[in-house]
Amino acid sequence: MPGTEYFGKEEKKEVNDVMETGCLFRFNHDELRQGMWKAKEMEAEIRKFTGAKYAHAVSSGSTAVSAALAAAGIGHGDEVIVPPFTYIATIEAVLFAGGLPVFAEIDETLCLSAEGIKNAITPKTKAVLLVHMCGAAADMDAIMEVVNENNLTLVEDAGQALGAFYKGKSVGLFGKSGAFSFDFFKITTAGEGGVFITDDEQTYKYADSFSDHGHDHVGDNRGMEQHPVLGFNYRISELHAAVGLVQMRRLKMVINNSLRNKDIIKNILSTIEGLSFRYMPDPEGDSGTFLNFFLKNTESAQKVMDQFAKDGIGGNNYWFTNMYHFLNQWDHIKELRSAAPLAIHHFGAPQDYKNLKLPKSQEVIGKLISLGIRASWSEEEAREMGEKMKQSILKALA
Numbered sequence: 001m002p003g004t005e006y007f008g009k010e011e012k013k014e015v016n017d018v019m020e021t022g023c024l025f026r027f028n029h030d031e032l033r034q035g036m037w038k039a040k041e042m043e044a045e046i047r048k049f050t051g052a053k054y055a056h057a058v059s060s061g062s063t064a065v066s067a068a069l070a071a072a073g074i075g076h077g078d079e080v081i082v083p084p085f086t087y088i089a090t091i092e093a094v095l096f097a098g099g100l101p102v103f104a105e106i107d108e109t110l111c112l113s114a115e116g117i118k119n120a121i122t123p124k125t126k127a128v129l130l131v132h133m134c135g136a137a138a139d140m141d142a143i144m145e146v147v148n149e150n151n152l153t154l155v156e157d158a159g160q161a162l163g164a165f166y167k168g169k170s171v172g173l174f175g176k177s178g179a180f181s182f183d184f185f186k187i188t189t190a191g192e193g194g195v196f197i198t199d200d201e202q203t204y205k206y207a208d209s210f211s212d213h214g215h216d217h218v219g220d221n222r223g224m225e226q227h228p229v230l231g232f233n234y235r236i237s238e239l240h241a242a243v244g245l246v247q248m249r250r251l252k253m254v255i256n257n258s259l260r261n262k263d264i265i266k267n268i269l270s271t272i273e274g275l276s277f278r279y280m281p282d283p284e285g286d287s288g289t290f291l292n293f294f295l296k297n298t299e300s301a302q303k304v305m306d307q308f309a310k311d312g313i314g315g316n317n318y319w320f321t322n323m324y325h326f327l328n329q330w331d332h333i334k335e336l337r338s339a340a341p342l343a344i345h346h347f348g349a350p351q352d353y354k355n356l357k358l359p360k361s362q363e364v365i366g367k368l369i370s371l372g373i374r375a376s377w378s379e380e381e382a383r384e385m386g387e388k389m390k391q392s393i394l395k396a397l398a
């Protein structure tokens, strides 16, 4: 969790600035706030880092995905292609937008594959909600070809991939809109928070209004603002934005340290026969948050995880069984259990969710282990971690 590793006095200073003025609200109140605009400053840092023309900070990564879908015009009854490997928020965002998730295959990039998307397209497909998993970009050239050929809208859930680029372009900028998370577990944290980005002015205006009850944010009299569209309250507070702002300023350093430590461990593990690594279409654009490696099959991966537990080695995730990131654990979605009826209950699910056949995704996630890289490890600590893991893996596979 690199975001929390460096949490410290800079965050305290920015939060105290807000406490001094007492203006915790991100809009208006010009006199009270004495020139403090933390959410706006955080957005400026995001624009600078990603190169996005527009950025808008909101209350979470989940609400950023919702805003990204709404601003891209995805809603009631639209089929949206999604991956079976993601955080559950991706699927929830589609369902609560009134959309109908269609699960497609991922591959060794850990993201939707171009082929998987192509095979999932139906006459009703409106959009692809692409998730850049575990800190690196999907295979964008191939995916853009399928998206453009089929006239689909691309929205990017980059909740786990702030700091990742593909051929020099930030994730989140390939489609109509993109979303980042600043929750407690991310490369940058605001405690809770998220950011929406786009290069398109109208899409930005929709997201800006959508996330604040439809306000157009023109002028300095909130009570007299126009409401071009319907919206809801997805606002970030100035306190959270103050933390997010500092974390953005630190991001380059965090990425550099993570990449260095990841490289050290990867070199050590690469000598193990039968172990391979996640395929990255553009390794130069990696943000370094995870070292993702494959064993030969599910059985070997399970054995390695058991051995890690026996040897007291933490920090490794086995999403196939343990974590809430893979379709196998999503019974409530498969059964469409919700507190109130959703559009999908009216339209009907576009797939038989209880009997989905996604053999490639099952194979990939079954053999995958993801080590969370700590940016604050010294080179020596990273080497120690790599060596311990290597010995443990060799024992498990012996």
Ligand SMILES: Cc1ncc(COP(=O)(O)O)c(C=O)c1O
Pocket (backbone or CB within 6 Å): 060, 061, 062, 063, 065, 086, 087, 089, 090, 131, 157, 158, 159, 160, 181, 182, 183, 193, 194
């Ligand atoms: C891919 C992805 N999308 C969306 C989210 C949701 O972000 P948040 O927890 O900030 O709502 C997450 C959080 O883990 C995520 O990993």
